[in-house]
Amino acid sequence: MKRANEWIVGIAVMAVIMVITWGIFAVGENMRPGVTPFSQDVYVLHNTVMGVVTVIGVLVFTAMFTSIVLHRRSKHRDPAKFTHSTKAEIIWTAIPILILVVMAIPATQVLIDMEETGDAEMNVKVTGYQWLWKYDYLEDDISFFSALARDSNRARQMNSDLAPADVENYLLDVDRRLVLPVDTKIRFLLTADDVIHSWWVPDLGWKRDAIPGMVNEAWTLIEEEGIYRGQCAELCGKDHGFMPIVVEAVSKEDFRAWVASQQAASTASNQSAAP
Amino acid sequence: MTDATLAHHDTHDHHPKGLARWVFTTNHKEIGTLYLVFSLVMFLLGGAMALVIRAELFAPGLQLVHPEFFNQMTTMHALVMIFGAVMPAFVGLANWMVPLMIGAPDMALPRMNNWSFWIMPFAFTLLLSTLFMPSGGPASGWTLYPPLSLQGGNSLAFVILAIHLMGISSIMGSINIIATILNMRAPGMTLLRMPMFVWTWLITAFLLIAVMPVLAGAVTMLLTDRFFGTSFFNAAGGGDPVLYQHIFWFFGHPEVYIMILPAFGIVSEIIPTFSRKKLFGYTSMVYATASIAFLSFIVWAHHMFTVGMPLGAALFFMYATMVIAVPTGVKIFNWVSTMWRGSMTFETPMLFALGFVVLFTIGGLSGVMLAIVPADFQYHDTYFVVAHFHYVLVTGAVFAIMASVYYWLPKWTGHMYNETLGKIHFWWSAFWVNVLFFPQHYLGLAGMPRRIPDYAIQFTEFNVISSIGGFAFGIGQLLFVYIVWQCARGGQKATDGVWEGARGLEWTVPSPAPLHTFDTPPDIDSPDLVAHTGGQQ
Ligand code: HEM
Ligand SMILES: [Cu+2]
Ligand SMILES: [Cu+2]
Numbered sequence: 001m002k003r004a005n006e007w008i009v010g011i012a013v014m015a016v017i018m019v020i021t022w023g024i025f026a027v028g029e030n031m032r033p034g035v036t037p038f039s040q041d042v043y044v045l046h047n048t049v050m051g052v053v054t055v056i057g058v059l060v061f062t063a064m065f066t067s068i069v070l071h072r073r074s075k076h077r078d079p080a081k082f083t084h085s086t087k088a089e090i091i092w093t094a095i096p097i098l099i100l101v102v103m104a105i106p107a108t109q110v111l112i113d114m115e116e117t118g119d120a121e122m123n124v125k126v127t128g129y130q131w132l133w134k135y136d137y138l139e140d141d142i143s144f145f146s147a148l149a150r151d152s153n154r155a156r157q158m159n160s161d162l163a164p165a166d167v168e169n170y171l172l173d174v175d176r177r178l179v180l181p182v183d184t185k186i187r188f189l190l191t192a193d194d195v196i197h198s199w200w201v202p203d204l205g206w207k208r209d210a211i212p213g214m215v216n217e218a219w220t221l222i223e224e225e226g227i228y229r230g231q232c233a234e235l236c237g238k239d240h241g242f243m244p245i246v247v248e249a250v251s252k253e254d255f256r257a258w259v260a261s262q263q264a265a266s267t268a269s270n271q272s273a274a275p
Numbered sequence: 276m277t278d279a280t281l282a283h284h285d286t287h288d289h290h291p292k293g294l295a296r297w298v299f300t301t302n303h304k305e306i307g308t309l310y311l312v313f314s315l316v317m318f319l320l321g322g323a324m325a326l327v328i329r330a331e332l333f334a335p336g337l338q339l340v341h342p343e344f345f346n347q348m349t350t351m352h353a354l355v356m357i358f359g360a361v362m363p364a365f366v367g368l369a370n371w372m373v374p375l376m377i378g379a380p381d382m383a384l385p386r387m388n389n390w391s392f393w394i395m396p397f398a399f400t401l402l403l404s405t406l407f408m409p410s411g412g413p414a415s416g417w418t419l420y421p422p423l424s425l426q427g428g429n430s431l432a433f434v435i436l437a438i439h440l441m442g443i444s445s446i447m448g449s450i451n452i453i454a455t456i457l458n459m460r461a462p463g464m465t466l467l468r469m470p471m472f473v474w475t476w477l478i479t480a481f482l483l484i485a486v487m488p489v490l491a492g493a494v495t496m497l498l499t500d501r502f503f504g505t506s507f508f509n510a511a512g513g514g515d516p517v518l519y520q521h522i523f524w525f526f527g528h529p530e531v532y533i534m535i536l537p538a539f540g541i542v543s544e545i546i547p548t549f550s551r552k553k554l555f556g557y558t559s560m561v562y563a564t565a566s567i568a569f570l571s572f573i574v575w576a577h578h579m580f581t582v583g584m585p586l587g588a589a590l591f592f593m594y595a596t597m598v599i600a601v602p603t604g605v606k607i608f609n610w611v612s613t614m615w616r617g618s619m620t621f622e623t624p625m626l627f628a629l630g631f632v633v634l635f636t637i638g639g640l641s642g643v644m645l646a647i648v649p650a651d652f653q654y655h656d657t658y659f660v661v662a663h664f665h666y667v668l669v670t671g672a673v674f675a676i677m678a679s680v681y682y683w684l685p686k687w688t689g690h691m692y693n694e695t696l697g698k699i700h701f702w703w704s705a706f707w708v709n710v711l712f713f714p715q716h717y718l719g720l721a722g723m724p725r726r727i728p729d730y731a732i733q734f735t736e737f738n739v740i741s742s743i744g745g746f747a748f749g750i751g752q753l754l755f756v757y758i759v760w761q762c763a764r765g766g767q768k769a770t771d772g773v774w775e776g777a778r779g780l781e782w783t784v785p786s787p788a789p790l791h792t793f794d795t796p797p798d799i800d801s802p803d804l805v806a807h808t809g810g811q812q
Contacts, residue, residue, distance in 0.1 A: 213510020
């Protein structure tokens, strides 16, 4: 086959592969950018790495399909005899190393930023139980459990009379939300009471295991008010799929007001219980 | 080898008949067949469990199984597929092919070989029997993380015993393979002239010997924690649940390479045959395999990034994991270069091998993404990981096993399989397996955790697609069973060489390969053998 034809076939194959790949990514879901500086860094990192590996994949598959098209027996009767090429092998060892270094640099940077849990303005202790979460606001003396919301719980039973599709935020709703202020550096202390759980709200950009007998640290700084939903991410027994997390991020003022109302409510209930 | 010597063997060989033939056999070919049949049965059983999972996930809400049973299914599916389907298939292939490829009359330790196999049915009877016990089977995932795994009933003891038996079987199998390869090669076959499949198995066998005892240690500590009052992993007693994860993954990561290195070997046999061209970069393939094996020991904590570890450790494990992509890439480039300017035909084994190269690459690339620690904080324990390891294990390991079955079936049975059906099986599988697993990447990125029996409404579409793919893929495998069965019963007579471009000692013996081959070692440098084998490498 003539050189020009080889190129045309090669380019055609490449075009087809690009279109297919693009289609695959266009129909699919991508990671959410989230609402914290860290989550946005992760989002960019994820897209970069996904872009790089997609390009590598497209190049490899193009070479392969070009070969399949051009070097089939009906087109190419006499196989070549070469069995190695030191130059080629050095190139395709060196280039991947370079690409990996290029990916490792931003990854390292983001990871280092993530690790700094110091100078937090507020601390929340998160404890995993089978199968609900407990939140302690260490500075404000507020403490409560947060479990799957009642209608989700009804709809998830086998032969339930309530269809999941009729429940708003099915399986992603709780009875009491974790209320947090925006623009505040919040440190989480994560642990568990029974087995290992993992606390994950995708919009915050990370998950961290809650392990009995151990306290893990992580932090966040939420930049936008809103409601962010997540789930336990570490298999923790039969109702692992049914212990969601809901974060309600509010303005600093609203948060103080919420704290006051919680403290008033708990004093009131203490007083009414006292006599 | 001529028909005359063959006939001679058959007369002086007093082989028991019927069941006893299989129970007492010490013949590498018969043991290979036993392993392969066992693996096929386990593949179908594990597949049935997967379909229970996919059926439950077909719609939001709980329809078919309770969460406890769902968790038993995910756990058992993985254990059955890993220890029952993939690993025994490779051991079966090693039994059949390693002696044929290196010109040895049998495995070095034939009686131990018999025992290695016959432990397996007992191990799996123990394991599967737990499903019928009052406390049910293991439900803590195949990783058996404590404290969760310690919460179950007494059936845990059966599971652990089963794992010990599988470990003993694997170690004996590995010792046998190493002894065979190191001691029984035909004169002239130096290490660097061995076929790639033999090389990959030699390295895999060392990995197995190194890590199966580690797994045994981990589960034994679980056993004593659960039944004898120790506190290795119990924080209340001064133990550490994270310690288990380190030990487990020190086994677990090499284990995933145990399941892929022989697949690399198979693909490195098949692509040259159907490209009618020698393997490109044989030596670098050997070194790449060895370095992957070495690196696999220092990356285990990439399964544990969200456990919480010092920054330095996270960075180390990230870099080490990324480095594995380099030798893996070398392999892929070498396969493509082998095809390059070859003269290719696309019989079923080649189709599966090419499917392997494309789809395994996709799995490898998502592996690189998973290595990026900050991003893994999002990916970890989601369907993205599920998609990753099914690309490397189903379209990787399993596709390679299927490729090898089509490739060597004519040698084993003496008949050609039905090529049209084989091709249908490939295209059907290759299409549906992507429908099954590709959407799982999206599910993970959209936020669906793994190992959940029910999910939020927004995950419905991709789960439906995935389930449809799962059932279609699963049904397609019945065609595979039919093709193999049909080929074993009869069909067009296979020639000794079987494939026009096939090179190697296994193609110099008759088809079907008689029970005893290479009683006198072949001289691989003799001119008529070189004509046949192309001179090994
Ligand atoms: C380029 C090569 C590869 C890289 C960089 C890579 C990387 C990773 C990483 C980082 C994880 C942990 C993800 C997480 O849990 O968050 C993972 C999981 C996994 N990988 Fe790979 N991988 C590669 C190839 C393979 C191969 C060849 C196999 C097996 C044939 C494999 C099988 C698995 C399995 C089974 C898991 C999940 C285990 C579990 O959690 O149950 N990977 N991989
Ligand atoms: Cu959980
Ligand atoms: Cu790993």
